[in-house]
Amino acid sequence: MNSNPIREESREIDTELPDSPPTRRRLLRPSVVVPAAIALVLVIAAVLLASQSWTAPHLSPLAVAILTIQIMDGPVPVIVYTLAALSIIVLIARRPSRFTVVSAAIGILAGAAIAFVVLWQVRSDDTFGVYVGKTISLFVAASLSAAGLAVASFWRSAWWRKIVAAFAIVLAVASATVGINAWFGLDPTVGDLLGINADSGIHLPPAAGDPASGPTHTGGNGSAAPLWTAWVPPVGMPSWGKVGSVIIPGTLSGFTARPAEVYLPPAALVANAPRLPLVIFMMGQPGNPDATFAGKILDQFAAKNHGLAPIVLAADQIGSPGNDTLCQNTALYGNSETYISKDVVNWARRHLHVLQDPAHWTVAGYSNGGECAAYFGAKYPLTWGNVLDISGEGYAGSEEPTVTVNRYFHGDWHAYERTWPVTILGTKRYPDSWGVFTVSSDDALFRLQATAVARAAGAAGWKSTFFEVPDGGHGAAALTGGLTEGFRVLFPRWGLSGK
Numbered sequence: 375m376n377s378n379p380i381r382e383e384s385r386e387i388d389t390e391l392p393d394s395p396p397t398r399r400r401l402l403r404p405s406v407v408v409p410a411a412i413a414l415v416l417v418i419a420a421v422l423l424a425s426q427s428w429t430a431p432h433l434s435p436l437a438v439a440i441l442t443i444q445i446m447d448g449p450v451p452v453i454v455y456t457l458a459a460l461s462i463i464v465l466i467a468r469r470p471s472r473f474t475v476v477s478a479a480i481g482i483l484a485g486a487a488i489a490f491v492v493l494w495q496v497r498s499d500d501t502f503g504v505y506v507g508k509t510i511s512l513f514v515a516a517s518l519s520a521a522g523l524a525v526a527s528f529w530r531s532a533w534w535r536k537i538v539a540a541f542a543i544v545l546a547v548a549s550a551t552v553g554i555n556a557w558f559g560l561d562p563t564v565g566d567l568l569g570i571n572a573d574s575g576i577h578l579p580p581a582a583g584d585p586a587s588g589p590t591h592t593g594g595n596g597s598a599a600p601l602w603t604a605w606v607p608p609v610g611m612p613s614w615g616k617v618g619s620v621i622i623p624g625t626l627s628g629f630t631a632r633p634a635e636v637y638l639p640p641a642a643l644v645a646n647a648p649r650l651p652l653v654i655f656m657m658g659q660p661g662n663p664d665a666t667f668a669g670k671i672l673d674q675f676a677a678k679n680h681g682l683a684p685i686v687l688a689a690d691q692i693g694s695p696g697n698d699t700l701c702q703n704t705a706l707y708g709n710s711e712t713y714i715s716k717d718v719v720n721w722a723r724r725h726l727h728v729l730q731d732p733a734h735w736t737v738a739g740y741s742n743g744g745e746c747a748a749y750f751g752a753k754y755p756l757t758w759g760n761v762l763d764i765s766g767e768g769y770a771g772s773e774e775p776t777v778t779v780n781r782y783f784h785g786d787w788h789a790y791e792r793t794w795p796v797t798i799l800g801t802k803r804y805p806d807s808w809g810v811f812t813v814s815s816d817d818a819l820f821r822l823q824a825t826a827v828a829r830a831a832g833a834a835g836w837k838s839t840f841f842e843v844p845d846g847g848h849g850a851a852a853l854t855g856g857l858t859e860g861f862r863v864l865f866p867r868w869g870l871s872g873k
Contacts, residue, residue: 425832446562483527559851611641611643617635620725635665635688638685647783649730669855752798799834
């Protein structure tokens, strides 16, 4: 008889004691902790970034330090890959149950299925204008499969495992980004990948003076002899050139461009430097104005030719990595053509100590920039007597011609085709134009287009050279191989070497 009251009392105590602890448990539930932790990290990151200036040329020291971190080699890729692998191992290493095994399998398979769909779409419509091979496919599939596993790990798991899963997703994407970027080999730093120029400015030697009075010979002393025959490098000349950024305003075009880069060879860095040839260079889209690739190769040429090499001006024809300006004046992205053909040209004549005649001016580019180079060389032969087209498209927007004609030309195919280099080349003769067209032997689509433009240039009277880079793909190997061959062909034309 006495047990019931005791039992009832205990029942009352049980119903009253949990009032406070569940409140604390609700506050510490993973669904609350994880978003709060992620939000806190994002807020701290936003505050740190907001305190910095990320717009050249007034970058803070911390911004420069971050933007110049090497991501193609060195410790960063190793750290990213290692952390990504460890996060996946942690997510897999949990007590097996029917739910954990099934959910993990579903997550991995779902990620792989999404990867398949994405890769199929990219390949079918040629989204990026390049062949997506096995290496890229493996990175995408592995990244999305790992992300799928991480998402599945959010259910029925401890709060710390949810945090690991959140970081695993970030690390999976970071691993794919670092790996694919390294495969292309075009963006060696964080700044390059983000499209932010972190280079310091560069001191420019005195310019040549009035363009109208500039000599058209290659000698530095008033003679008509090629520069290499008369040039004697002074004592103390640097062994290597310099690269730095400059601002070229869109005075006539109104075009908003990112900072350009200038490469000055050793012969340009001495007192009483000779006037040198000029290369105006454009990278691909997406891409950044970058003179370092050309500069490194030209340093090698300069070492063999007493410090002589052209000055390179890497200009921005797109304004933003996501913009395909076609290198033309469009209502959508502004006056890119006027910017390159007028603003950049006028700036170079006023600020760079260069020869002024077309025979010593070269317009060059890679991929999107290569097509732009062919377009400008065909349309403005009195400005540029030489073209170096590296893995360039056959015409602007060739990867999506129907989209391009509707987006930029209101469906007018005739207007569109009139902008194609092969069309322009077919309308005139060129008494003194040189063209070097390079493409990788395994870059099938661009190989066909480069061949067509090279043939049209030869038919129009150009001294046209076509060169295949062995198995260079559509990345850094294609770029460096094309630059090397182009400079080899053009050095005698510029008067910088005998052969």
